Amino acid sequence: ETGVTQTPRHLVMGMTNKKSLKCEQHLGHNAMYWYKQSAKKPLELMFVYNFKEQTENNSVPSRFSPECPNSSHLFLHLHTLQPEDSALYLCASSSSPGLATDTQYFGPGTRLTVL
Amino acid sequence: DAKTTQPTSMDCAEGRAANLPCNHSTISGNEYVYWYRQIHSQGPQYIIHGLKNNETNEMASLIITEDRKSSTLILPHATLRDTAVYYCIARGMDNYGQNFVFGPGTRLSVLP
Numbered sequence: 001e002t003g004v005t006q007t008p009r010h011l012v013m014g015m016t017n018k019k020s021l022k023c024e025q026h027l028g029h030n031a032m033y034w035y036k037q038s039a040k041k042p043l044e045l046m047f048v049y050n051f052k053e054q055t056e057n058n059s060v061p062s063r064f065s066p067e068c069p070n071s072s073h074l075f076l077h078l079h080t081l082q083p084e085d086s087a088l089y090l091c092a093s094s095s096s097p098g099l100a101t102d103t104q105y106f107g108p109g110t111r112l113t114v115l
Numbered sequence: 116d117a118k119t120t121q122p123t124s125m126d127c128a129e130g131r132a133a134n135l136p137c138n139h140s141t142i143s144g145n146e147y148v149y150w151y152r153q154i155h156s157q158g159p160q161y162i163i164h165g166l167k168n169n170e171t172n173e174m175a176s177l178i179i180t181e182d183r184k185s186s187t188l189i190l191p192h193a194t195l196r197d198t199a200v201y202y203c204i205a206r207g208m209d210n211y212g213q214n215f216v217f218g219p220g221t222r223l224s225v226l227p
Contacts, residue, residue, distance in 0.1 A: 002158070043159070043217040090158050100147050100207055104215060106158030 003027040004107035006091050012113045013081065021076040021110050023091030031097040032074040033104065034066060035090040043090065049074060050097050081114045088112075119203045124222040127197075133190040135221050137203030140184040146207040148179060149215070150188045152199040159202065159217070162188065193225045 003026045013019050025032060034046040048056035049068040063085075065077040074091055088111055092104040120138045127133040139148065150162040163170055163177045165186075170177045176189040190197055202220040 002160070004158070042219055045215070088156065092158075100145060101164070103149075103161050103164065105161060109156070109158050111156065 002105045002107065004091060004093055004105055006089075006107040006110050008110060009108065010111045010113075012115065013078070014115050015081060015083070017081075018077070018079040020078065021089055021091075021112075023074040023076075023107055025072055025074075025091075025093035025105075025107075027093055027095070027105060029093040029095045029105075030071055031094045031102075032068060032071070033092040033094075034074065034076055035092065035106075037088040037090060037109075038084075039087070047076075048097070055097075078112075081112075083114050086112055086114045119205050119218060121201070121203050121218065121221040123219070124224070126224050126226055127190075127193045129195060129225050129227050130192055133193040133197065133223060133225070135188040135190075135201050135203075135223065136185065137188070138185045139203070139205045142183050142205045143207060146205045148177065148183075148186050149204040149206055150175070150177065151202045151204065151217070152197075153202070153220070154196075154199040162201075193223075195225050195227065197223065198225045199223060 005024050007022045031050045033048050035043045037043045045058050046060045047066045052068050063080050067075040088109045090109045091107040094102045094104045096102045147164050147166050149164040151159040153159045162174050165177045179186045200220040200222050202217050
């Protein structure tokens with residue numbers, strides 16, 4: 001238990017559906033992150049939020065829309081996804097982004113399957 | 116951030132020490148060495164990090180060579196639950212988290 005929770009843990013959706021992934025951190029951290037891990041590939045950073053402001057968007061397609069209403073909650077809104085978007089989506093949080101000693105703590109992930 | 120290279124896979128007998136090497140020959144002076152592990156289909160778990168001194172915590176020890184070009188993560192008494200992919204990351208002072216770059220890691224199999 002890392003103090004970062006994600007719901008749902010598993011999600012199956014069609015290409016025309018709209019769904020949202022939720023992440024919550026109970027660590028009092030200021031920064032939250034979304035990562036994508038496709039099968040047999042390393043983790044890829046998608047978005048970074050620091051104090052609720054988006055500070056990084058790594059060329060992610062607009063069908064992925066993040067939302068950070070406060071420092072404890074992070075959402076990833078999904079619409080018109082493609083089968084290649086099927087992956088493990090991981091949320092992380094940290095206290096001091098930008099410091100070399102900042103440590104990120106990860107949630108358990110949401111396994112997304114797009115049919 | 117410095118690129119790291121790790122063996123693709125390793126085996127270790129249960130109860131023995133697991134020594135996982137990492138090369139980071141281009142590491143700069145302000146880059147820390149971090150280790151994470153990922154058990155199948157779970158989120159990565161932080162293990163340990165260090166700059167130039169050896170570090171130890173309840174999970175593992177980190178040995179960094181004097182020239183800082185390589186390091187070794189040591190799990191002193193490996194158990195079956197230590198079977199995972201282990202990631203070595205060299206991370207410097209950069210902006211807002213994009214500098215945790217996960218490579219393919221080392222797949223450690225602890226055998227009974």
